[in-house]
Amino acid sequence: MSLRNRMTPLTVVALGAGLALAAVTPALAGTAHTAPAPAAARPAAVTTVQGDPRNVTQRVADFYGAYIDAVWDGEDPAAGADTKALRDFYLSAPARKKVAAWERENHADGILFAQNVPVKWKAAYAGSGMGHATTRVTLTWSDGKHPQVTRIDVQSDLTTRKITDLKQVR
Known part of the structure; x- marks a missing residue:
């Protein structure tokens, strides 16, 4: 059996596991994909500020x-x-x-x-x-x-x- 033939089933299993993990992780984190929240319910954008005392x-x-x-x-x-x-x-x-x-x-x-x-x-x-x-x-x-x-x-x-x-x- 060639190396390519042995790697294909392993690749399929790894890809399947990755997709399953990607589907389950948001649910476990409490961030399941749902319809977007209305604008009023979304958190405000975070403002970042930086500075340079030499300027x-x-x-x-x-x-x-x-x-x-x-x-x-x-x-x-x-x-x-x-x-x-x-x-x-x-x-x-x-x-x-x-x-x-x-x-x-x-x-x-x-x-x-x-x-x-x-x-x-x-x-x-x-x-x-x-x-x-x-x-x-x-x-x-x-x-x-x-x-x-x-x-x-x-x-x-x-x-x-x-x-x-x-x-x-x-």
Whole structure:
């Protein structure tokens, strides 16, 4: 009997066992194939986030995310200390002075350029040169079909990665 003739029955048995296992395993795991669940019953998609502390645009995104979280949770006693610590860590001393001056003049938050808190934000690289990078931060203030948005250009030093300037985009 040739090797091929001896292997054929063995292959058939192995293939059959594999198919049987594939059919039984979902049932054993409690995930038998049924009709898809309605959209409302499906679990939400998992969001993944990653970062790189060397990337100034990512650092601006991290700053705005943490800052907005702290301002949003303003009733938490730690929120005020958190916003100050975030400013001290991410902003250069001249940028902190400029923000404080803007706040005194406008009676609003000089990081958000507003008196309230956005519901969403995003940060995107907008260019670089002369040792600095600019990140365009878009703040979304409402939900719905036509949400209100504002934009801020945030300049960062490429060496220190500190935010050196914030300007409202008109």
